[in-house]
Amino acid sequence: MRDLNCGSGYLASAPLSASERLAHVNAVKCLMNLPARTPASAAPGAKSRFDDFIVTHIQQTLSIHYSGIFQPWHRWYVYQHEKALRDECGYTGCQPYWDWPRYASAPQEVDLVGRNGEHKPHEGPIIVPPPGVLGNPIPLPAGLGSGPVTTGPFANMTVNLGPVSGLDITLPGCRLHRDLGAAMNARYANHTAILTLLTQPNVDNYCHVSEGAPYTPEIGPHGGIHYTIGGDPGGDLFTFPGDPAFWVHHGNIDRMWTIWQALRGPYAYATWANEPPSALASLCDVIDMGYAGDSTTIGEVMSITGGEFCCFYL
Template sequence: MKVSTSLLGGVLASTAFAAPGHGFPSVPTCTSPVIRKEFRNLSTTEKASFLGAVKCLMALPPKLNATYPASTSRYEDFLVVHQENTPRVHWAPMFLPWHRGFLQDFEDALRDECSYTGGLPYWNTALDFADISASPLLNGNLSFGGDGVGDFVPPEGPSSGGNCLANGFFHDTRIHIAQGPAPAVSDDRCILRYFKPFISAFWFAPDKVATIMASPNYTTFEPAVEGDMNPLNPFPTMGLHTGGHAAIGGDMSDMFTSNADPIFYPFHANLDRLWAKWQAVDPTNRQYQVGGAIAPRGVLNMWPTAPAGDMTLDYVLEPLKVKASSSFTTVGQMMNTKGKGVRPAPGKPRGVLCYEYQE
């Protein structure tokens, strides 16, 4: 069962669980995992290397412009893939495994195409809940920059409007894809930000994270992380994911093209880190535990033709083709961050990931 009908030719490079090693051969090959560090714990050299690699992707020519003509760079290739697949991987259990694979494809591009040697850094947002504007990730030349600066002030409430990023490593970056759903529309614009500190103070708070981490199973954990959307009263159901996007504002508030803003990647790496930590609490029961209906939950249904049934380990996460995937990557291949060479269950494909988070 595939998530979309687009075939990218591999350019981007059961409801229950099953633990590895239970009656079938398992030969792990993840012996030297890539280490993903919190961004503020990187050395000056490591910060410059990562940020420079992201800018390198922004300067490289696209590989997907035959499918997505609006893409003008390798960086924007990832933007349009996220834009195209947003309706099929949000408000549903595919959110976590799909984004785990998407981050891996992005990290692979940094390492393979821009000579980056480190791991994708994460942003532990709980460290900055008291004052998002003071975060080390958002201040200084070797940072993602702070709040937008300009004349435009968006209206009250959720908005993807904002002001131009005016400082940090990406202050001069131009994005060539307009906000909004697919198909991609060409534009020439700045990166937009519009901080909403009252949202980050609420959703980034350590007690909210602790509540999420106390979820007893995947079908409660995933929506607690991602959030749900009640258009009539969104704030109480935002969750850490949607709340974070709204708190940063601007491009991050547009769910389709939120990765126009590079802060998307360390922000989402933190969500992936929390999932990996939740799994590690009880690996026998949680490492390969999935579940939940494929059809998006809630009233904001952007995928009305979703198939019936629940997400399983062999559900195909098109168009992702993480390294070592023989075809489009499956959920089962994404369940263990150090699962390269490990089978999630008899007859299922071996894992393809090899990284870990440094706390």
């Protein structure tokens, strides 16, 4: 994003220099070392400020995906995370985003997210619908890792929450695993896919292309990059923010929405694909950040060129 000389002027950029990447990584690690604000009574597994954001995502997963609030909720969520990096860890750099097509043939080389997991021969994962959500399991191709991350800035990182909606303490010694590989990125987030996304005529169509149709093979760029990263928690829809790669992926999710907004259905409701049936999402609906950060309304985050954001993507 470019500073518009109003508000705080937050920025987002890709690629970053080596020193900029290091500053961002250090700020993320700082957040991992700060104490959680989430009470132990609410989430015993939350041990850090980094975990606060995972708890918020876990608790709201089934209302913030395939719904009318997906884009604005995640815009505010990423902003609150960036704000925590700045206010609590002294970060002064940009909010990075993952330019998906740039690395479509080798996402394991994305320098914003650190290294892949150790390679272990394995079958690809199967996406299983969460409890209460209709759909068929979807088999996916295997990546090039699947083991723990043992090199790079997030080597031997501890995972405190999950799997799925679990808020209790994980088994001792759980580590970040990744399964980065080109198959999903090359199919769902290549240049053609992005052009298709940005030329959609209305918000319903845009959301269908971005998120895909629930539990069909067409999972869109959003799901495509989730499962490009794979592993644990990267392959877990509930706990994915526990992988630092989440934040640069969703930086680009918001960048795409911002570009689409500048260029010009069931996703208008307030629950996952309108199950259970719910009211239409409105500008007055609250975006609840729990203990992770400040809450706001959808109406307050519909534009990034004013208010607290005051920025634009380069």
